[in-house]
Amino acid sequence: MEFRRISGTSGSVIAFVLLLFIHGAHSFYLPGVAPQDFEKGDELKVKVNKLTSIKTQLPYSYYSLPFCQPKKIVDSTENLGEVLRGDRIENAPYSFKMREAQMCNILCRVTLDAKTAKAFKEKIDDEYRVNMILDNLPLVVPIDRVDQGSPAVVYQLGYHVGLKGQYEGSKEQKFFIHNHLAFTVRYHRDLQTDSARIVGFEVKPYSVKHEYEGEYSEKTRLTTCDPHTKRLVVSSATPQEVEQKKEIIFTYDVDFQESEVKWASRWDAYLLMSDNQIHWFSIVNSLMIVLFLSGMVAMIMLRTLYRDISRYNELETQEEAQEETGWKLVHGDVFRLPTNSDLLCVYVGTGVQCLGMVLVTMIFAMLGFLSPSNRGGLMTAMLLLWVFMGLFAGYASSRLYKMFKGTEWKRIAFRTAFLFPAVVSAIFFVLNALIWGQKSSGAVPFGTMFALIFLWFGISVPLVFVGAYIGFKKPAVDDPVKTNKIPRQIPEQAWYMNPVFSILIGGILPFGAVFIELFFILTSIWLNQFYYIFGFLFLVFVILIVTCAEITVVLCYFQLCSEDYLWWWRSYLTSGSSALYLFLYATFYFFTKLQITKLVSAMLYFGYMLIASYAFFVLTGTIGFYACLWFTRLIYSSVKID
Structure with a gap:
């Protein structure tokens, strides 16, 4: 059993009413959702949320799997609705600096034992997705889809923990983990102040069996992911298999792209997907x-x-x-x-x-x-x-x-x-x-x-x-x-x-x-x-x-x-x-x-x-x-x- 902090269970209705009268029906900011301006070099706090699967409908916390962890895991305060939905929002080990691109950052190295390998395989088999949040925006995976001859981009909430399939002609089903994440943070810049607001948070996951020379250390230089050439060797790299005693190195890239989308319209890409x-x-x-x-x-x-x-x-x-x-x-x-x-x-x-x-x-x-x-x-x-x-x-x-x-x-x-x-x-x-x-x-x-x-x-x-x-x-x-006083008989x-x-x-x-x-x-x-x-x-x-x-x-x-x-x-x-x-x-x-x-x-x-x-x-x-x-x-x- 555990106790969780719950915010918003008292006074929320009063807050709703006050907001309605103060800001009106057309222009207001929700509590905790006001726009935040970032200067170049400001630290961006990435948070991890639950693991979800449409096959099981059972959410799990992000750190229920042996992913890389920060020095101290801090739970975010959640309202009653978030707790009932199974949201578990915690800090992430990723370090982003506003408008400063990073390539091939090594997050950590994990060696799997029988228990952790089994946990990863089960989540991959059940098609679990990892959910993250940046400035209240959920992480999405852009997918190019041709619709009636014209290419269109659709978005999938969260990226899959991994994938399974056959590799190099083997008839046996193998499990591969997405251990390299290429993040793209889109921002809208104010030309007068040069500050920026985040309007998009995307990722493209890859499975790469990283290689390096010599003994592994914090300053190890990977041959499969070279930050100097700013290139991830995906085409020639072997995917990272999930097996006992396998070594997995987690890495990530961060790219910042300026966008014409304004902060008020940043949710349109998430919402305007139904017909x-x-x-x-x-x-x-x-x-x-x-x-x-x-x-x-x-x-x-x-x-x-x-x-x-x-x-x-x-x-x-x-x-x-x-x-x-x-x-x-x-x-x-x-x-x-x-x-x-x-x-x-x-x-x-x-x-x-x-x-x-x-x-x-x-x-x-x-x-x-x-x-x-x-x-x-x-x-x-x-x-x-x-x-x-x-x-x-x-x-x-x-x-x-x-x-x-x-x-x-x-x-x-x-x-x-x-x-x-x-x-x-x-x-x-x-x-x-x-x-x-x-x-x-x-x-x-x-x-x-x-x-x-x-x-x-x-x-x-x-x-x-x-x-x-x-x-x-x-x-x-x-x-x-x-x-x-006497009820009449109801005819047939x-x-x-x-x-x-x-x-x-x-x-x-x-x-x-x-x-x-x-x-x-x-x-x-x-x-x-x-x-x-x-x-x-x-x-x-x-x-x-x-x-x-x-x-x-x-x-x-x-x-x-x-x-x-x-x-x-x-x-x-x-x-x-x-x-x-x-x-x-x-x-x-x-x-x-x-x-x-x-x-x-x-x-x-x-x-x-x-x-x-x-x-x-x-x-x-x-x-x-x-x-x-x-x-x-x-x-x-x-x-x-x-």
């Missing part, structure tokens, strides 16, 4: 679904409902109410308490908490506060917002509970505060134990675990109770019609009005509105890429809200017309069933896009996607429920009922 046309296609696809549903809702609301209400009111005047049919016939039962009403109140309150967290997070992300340059900021903000949104969760659950004529508001508040977080925490603890068993840096340390528990019990739970108290003190919402329903069938049908369209954007989100999470188009994501989220509301209202109307008044839970499950399709799509994505082969990695993937699907269920279900509640109250308050 915006696909995002626009996603928006158009979602809008078509919304327009289709909006047309149906408009037809129901403006034509059918208007005709129904007019006819019902005329029947009342003509004393022909005994012949009424359709949704008005169940007016005496439509607001009858649902089964497990307490559980419904809890889930609605949890859904409000999720909705508030997602909505505020996206607004901050759109304004740039949670950009990829602020590592861990997105996850930290989501956790803090979840905690503070407990106030609204308690309020929503107790208001609905009082509408259901409940009296024990503390019990509802307790269940709201614990049900959803307890389920998520149980899954999280099991997954964390698996990660811990793999000795991965992704395992949450004891200190961070204590911080999470404190956020839950120390802040979220009290806020839920405060919200529940405020909500319960409000006067109860009266039903627009009276409920009969057509096959297409079967609850299971209609619920499953209702979840297709909300999922269809978001599944294209979901692909990009999954890619950013599991394929180690950046997701930054929060404007598109916010539009898709608004479309999701509208779609959930409209499809639930449409199916609720059909249900009431069939004289089935058990709409409470069905309205929640109708839009909430989109979470089932999300999990099925995640399963499809696993088998078609990922290369995960290890059991632990697969369990991590499905465990985290189960948590995401569960959260999506309570979010979409709550949207559908409130839309249906508004709809039923509206239509039954519009007709004359004795």
Whole structure:
């Protein structure tokens, strides 16, 4: 177990708000991400981050492998989000001087034993990449790719520890390590002050079996890498094989290149790599679904409902109410308490908490506060917002509970505060134990675990109770019609009005509105890429809200017309069933896009996607429920009922 320093867990939300008012929505600098000017010869601090692999999804700290180490390893202070992501940022042994090129610097010499050779081979076999940071910019490997006849440069985050393959006609697979790194630091120079800002950090890795004459010492001159000729003999050099008792000499070059890219645009190369046309296609696809549903809702609301209400009111005047049919016939039962009403109140309150967290997070992300340059900021903000949104969760659950004529508001508040977080925490603890068993840096340390528990019990739970108290003190919402003492019998329903069938049908369209954007989100999470188009994501989220509301209202109307008044839970499950399709799509994505082969990695993937699907269920279900509640109250308050 280990304790780690966590910065930003308290006061981050206040800092966000202050920054918004001080700097505005268009021009601001994030904490720790302000531009830094470097003079010629200034020392540049290179930091190493975790080792990552899209095959295992298990991060490891850089010094878990026997790389060259500085005299003293210093851990950087990390925020809560960085620790949960498995980031382990430490100082590196590399020495850079601003705008001073260096060639063939010898870093250190390592002689492998059986254990270290095995560790290197395992990481190379699992395609692990080394991540570094310079002035908050992640290290990338430029890759030339010909696209439709025109060469283009794409960037890969981090460089591979090594590679495996056959060499010199041998049929045996051998492992080779990247022991020579050719760094390129791009900078934008201020012509007036001659100071410069770093706008790019690239590397080209090589595997070179270095050779030298005589005994090895700190002043050894390598024959395979001559700093005087400024040339690395790559073409004629033998690659460095990873084997027991093999000697590996780590070297590096540093080159500085002036760039026209300004500091404010330095992240463009990292971010502008996805096809915006696909995002626009996603928006158009979602809008078509919304327009289709909006047309149906408009037809129901403006034509059918208007005709129904007019006819019902005329029947009342003509004393022909005994012949009424359709949704008005169940007016005496439509607001009858649902089964497990307490559980419904809890889930609605949890859904409000999720909705508030997602909505505020996206607004901050759109304004740039949670950009990829602020590592861990997105996850930290989501956790803090979840905690503070407990106030609204308690309020929503107790208001609905009082509408259901409940009296024990503390019990509802307790269940709201614990049900959803307890389920998520149980899954999280099991997954964390698996990660811990793999000795991965992704395992949450004891200190961070204590911080999470404190956020839950120390802040979220009290806020839920405060919200529940405020909500319960409000006067109860009266039903627009009276409920009969004896429930009426529900007639036999057509096959297409079967609850299971209609619920499953209702979840297709909300999922269809978001599944294209979901692909990009999954890619950013599991394929180690950046997701930054929060404007598109916010539009898709608004479309999701509208779609959930409209499809639930449409199916609720059909249900009431069939004289089935058990709409409470069905309205929640109708839009909430989109979470089932999300999990099925995640399963499809696993088998078609990922290369995960290890059991632990697969369990991590499905465990985290189960948590995401569960959260999506309570979010979409709550949207559908409130839309249906508004709809039923509206239509039954519009007709004359004795």
